[in-house]
Amino acid sequence: METTYRSNIMICAGTGCVANGSLKVKDALETELIKRNLQKEVKIVLTGCNGFCAKGPVMVVYPEDIFYQLVKPEDVPHLVEEHFIKGRPVQKFLYTPPAQKDAIPVMNEIPFFKHQVLRALRNRSLIDAEKIEEYIARDGYMAAAKALTEMTPEQIVSEMKKSGLRGRGGAGFLTGLKWELCARVPGDIKYILCNGDEGDPGAFMDRSVMEADPHSVLEGMIIAAKAINAHYGYIYVRAEYPLAVHRLQLAIEQAKDRGLLGKDILGTGFDLDIEIYQGAGAFVCGEETALMASIEGKRGMPRAKPPFPAVKGLWMRPSVLNNVETFANVPPVILHGADWFASLGTEKSKGTKVFALSGALNNIGLVEVPMGIPLKTIIYDIGGGVKNNRKFKAVQMGGPSGGCIPASLIDTPVDYENINKTGAIMGSGGMVVMDETTCMPAMAKFFLEFTEDESCGKCVPCRVGNKTLLTILQRITSGEGREGDIELLLNLSQQIKDTSLCGLGQTSPNPVLTTIKYFRDEYEAHIKEHRCPARVCTPLVKFVVDKDKCKKCGQCFRACPTGALKWEKGQVAYIDPEKCTKCKSCIKACRFWSID
Amino acid sequence: MPNMTVTVDGKKIEVPLGSTILEACTAAGSRVPTLCHDNKLHPFGACRICLVEVEGTPRKFTPSCTTPATDNMVVKTTSPGLIEARRMVLELLLIKHPLDCPVCDKAGECSLQDLVHEYGLGPSRFDAEKGYLPPDYESAIIERNISRCILCGKCVRICDEQNAVGEWAFTRRGTRARISTDFDRPLDCEFCGECVEICPVGALTTRQFKYKARSWNLEGTASVCNYCGCGCGVSYETREGRIMRVGPARSNYLCTKGRFGWDAVHHAERLTTPKMRVNGELVDCTWDEALSIIATNLKVIKSRHGAEKIGGLGSVRTTNEDSYVFQKFLRTVVETNNIDTLARLKTPKGLNTTFFSGELNKMASHEVILVLDKNVGEINPLTGIEIVRAVNKKDRKLILVNEEFNKFNKIATVVLPTSTVNALEDLVKALSSGAGSEEAKRAAAMLKAAKNVAIIVPAQLSNNEFPLIRDLAGKLTEVTYYPLVRRSNFQGSLDMGVMPSYYPGYRKIDEASTADFAGLWNAVLPETTGMNAVEMIKAITPGKLAALYIMGDDPAGSDPGLKGILQKLEFLVVQDIFLTETAKLAHVVLPAASSTEKSGTFTNLERRLQQVNKAEEPIGESRPDWEIIQDIARKMGGSMKYGSTRDILAEIRSVVPAYKDLALGACWSREKSPLAGMADDLSLTSDSIMKQEVITAERLLFSSGMTITRSHEIRTIRHYKIEV
């Protein structure tokens, strides 16, 4: 049976505090508590850094939530005497906030920050990406040093496998296993590749890492290179990220200058040269084999697998391709251990994931959360809920390869398996929130417009099939939907998924499948009733005020730019079809859905 | 090669390790439809119609063409799901594919048509979006109908993998993707037409065949191309006795000349009647008249001046039978050994003595290929193709001697950017002393390490190049030569003894051999060897040669300087298929049947004996060469009485040891030649004759003596400058 403690002391064991002696404080506390026979009442917990490094060693005592700073081992007996026995917080060690403290909320009082745990983004807002010293100052390159000097390739692979880190680019393949498969292949020339193409619309996680913390990518690549025995690497960055290209280039130069890249890294005898290769505007080049073809100077078209890149990749040499975020996660795994990494997350999805929140949310931005966090927490707590007080309708996860998750599934824990069960995919981390003013068939059409445009054209199902899906969706959203279109979309979508050559075609029908699965009624309204419930598809909007629903508030009147909308106080609104330009300003202004 | 067991549709089959699922299915006899697959090409996996079901895999369908089979794999090639999936692929293709069947040349041999029929497609689930794109009519020879293209990529891949030219590429993306050239410009390639051949639909067609016939109207006659020494097998496809188009036999390869240049024989200016010179002008006459004039004149000149003043220039484009009868006529009836071909001026020294060509389809068996003639792909295209195949498919190493840049530079392992003689010197030096440039040293190391080396011998060798090649070969473990031979039956003409100092079968003319042949032929033979071609030409002006019988050659056309000389002859007979520049000077012109209009045999540069078959009736009054000569022989009292070419071949087999047991399609081995390893030189040199040879096109590939100037199709290639 677990003892119930009456008090918890959270002692910071982050780098800063340990450097300042927090572990000695902990030892002193343990000794003192035993001396005073309080060890069964007061629990000591070691925590990670929570920010006030300048005031370390720090500790927080619960349940009173008292924050002590600058505690030294010799202060401990006095502290225990006063606080735990006499019940009087010791003034000397209390954190004295500036006068405004109560006015400005603390980090963990703001839901946006409270729920986040930064691992891949561990250096967020703390370092200048163009100064390698700042990266080193935050334990930068220590993991690479450890991997190069204290670990064998097998040990590195084993640690990565144990950690459970899965590819953050979307496929979610076990990173350690991928490295192991390549490490096993004999060969003097191998390649370590980083996928910085990030083609999903609405995804900017990798951009942030490459711009703000380029060395974390380089360090991850060094460790991976050691594991598979590669001495050449490429970072494939989309040309639409010039700042990322610039920062990565600078980082490589600075690292090379300091002997952290190039020949004989850190004097360990290990060589690794990394070059940047810029993309040329093709989403399909985010696919592994197309990316390699692109680096080889060929047209970015995928090829069949097998042979798998781990065996025959770039220039037919064994290669490992990992996503930017995956690499950013690697140094902490090596530095702090697989168990530490696996301490967050769910059984099959370990660690944290960076999500790019966009759409109809209040807090748009980049967040990193532990796997398993409920979707609801991300949308409402972190994201601050739907903008303009609208109702949440669905969230698109995984970009154009993913699917929408409706409100009924908002409690879904966010990890690979649970998201897959809904029909969507985790993807690279793009989350586009949609509210009641989004038309789901139009949304599916939007994504198909993207994938149809980006399809390389090699295989028939994706090239022609996506166009066909798009054509049908275009018909539906312009009022020419036909009986049987929904079944046709479902049937063709599944066939395209089953027969396409690469991931683009294998997942592009997902938006169609999920929107039909969860919002079939909307499709039916478009087809059978010639009506767009969200009032988005202009050909299906009648621009007629429903007299029974009109609340006579006049908001629409104030919004109308052409004077087509007629209203007087206390009257039902009326739209003059002669003057109406179908701009939908009235519909956007109406909170009661009174205009059809 | 270790095997594995695969079960296909319930049937267990053993296939080599590394086979694809498609190969296993084919071995098991299960048919899997394909559109983008071809055995010549690396698997591509684009069309998705070859999908099969494999037990125990996470994905529902597996592409059989690209996926390797594994031991104990269980495969199903058909199921309701697969049929539905294949129908979907076809349905999707038909959205855009125009319903051009009534006007499309490919109908009847179109993979899309066949599959749509097989899968019983009816009304489509989808709306058609035909989106007509105008065809490309601007390129020479090949017409590109982009709307019909299904983007299987076979044209791109064959031009890249087999030809190393890469003229076609995928351009643009998605539904807007097109197979095209850079900037959509007209074609500027080798115009071999391999892309047209391999296109499964009617997206690539040829202008030559457009609207000429339906594929099911055509009858194929297997024969041999009459252009270069490769002797590629062709199939003359005729409709109602007239050739409509030519395709490769045994699906190997055809170059532009073989595939499209055949139409020279359909040129309007084909000779159809004999002609004789009356009052300085050539007028039509009957065969009887022509042959009588010839017989009479030759008899008179022989008695007045002696047989040694009569000579014959044979052809390197006529059949072995024609050549054999030609030399036999001159030797047994005219009684002269003044017999030769001018082509010996354009042959490498050492051919048939030192250099005996290996078989072209074995090119890939050599670890290292040393190309001494950068024009290998222009002179003997098939040799060039086999080199590309060896490099691309079997990873063989290519050492290329090339001062300039051509397609072989793209696939070469080492390039020696210098002249052939310098390259040879550098290589010999590097092999002996290890000294030299980086490239020479690298090349020498590769050559030394190789268990066997292929050496492509240039079409012509200078005096210092020949010994250098022998030196080089002496330092290597094993060497197979691949000499370049410019004309289709040059080898045959040598084999048949169209030479002044050798009987058929390379027997040197001396007392003993003359006695033998006199017995074999039951005739009186001249006692001394004759003049060679250069000597004969030189002998005309001083009156030492009075009469010349030229069969199937056009010296005045190739070297206009010879016109004046030939006019000095007392009597000139020209037997040809066109009224060539030489024929215009003749006293009698005889119309010969072309190689499409008669049968016989050719011997190509591999010394392979191949059957030429008659595909069309001889035009007008033209007749096979051997028949004409036989008639003249008989008019002159000779006893030749061959009923058909079979009779002639039977005699050849009894007279030429190399041909004795030689099956059709087999190559005779060097041991069968008395000259193997000898110092004889079968090449000729001259410092005045054929020096200014007229090249009839910017590229050697599109040129081949004067015959090709009559090919309408080849003339449309923009490089072609000469007007005829």
Next chain:
Amino acid sequence: MAKLTIADLKKIKEEYHANQALREGGFRVKITVHMGTCGIAAGARTIMNTVMEELAKSDKKDIAITTSGCAGLCSQEPMATIELAGEPPVKYIALTEEKMRRIFTEHVMSGKPVKEFALVQGHETTY
């Protein structure tokens, strides 16, 4: 530049902390302007210029100015973080030139955070 050894890495880290840490006698204030693409798109360069101007006007030597990448709350860019020695850093959001000047005067120079422009104070949870 000399090639580093592992010992050098540790040294750099310690030196950096020693030199850059905010303390009396060293830097008293650190201003970080967030300049990821989101920040730049929202106008972070103007904010940076404003800071530099104010710095020049102040003629102070104990103010450190630096940049970093995206701070995470992209919709509220441009953002800047002001950290005074001995106090938790304060994140300001939705900045304009005027706001930045006021923050400089009141928080940076006089030590009084401008509550109405601030979002939050403290560090995030990292390791």
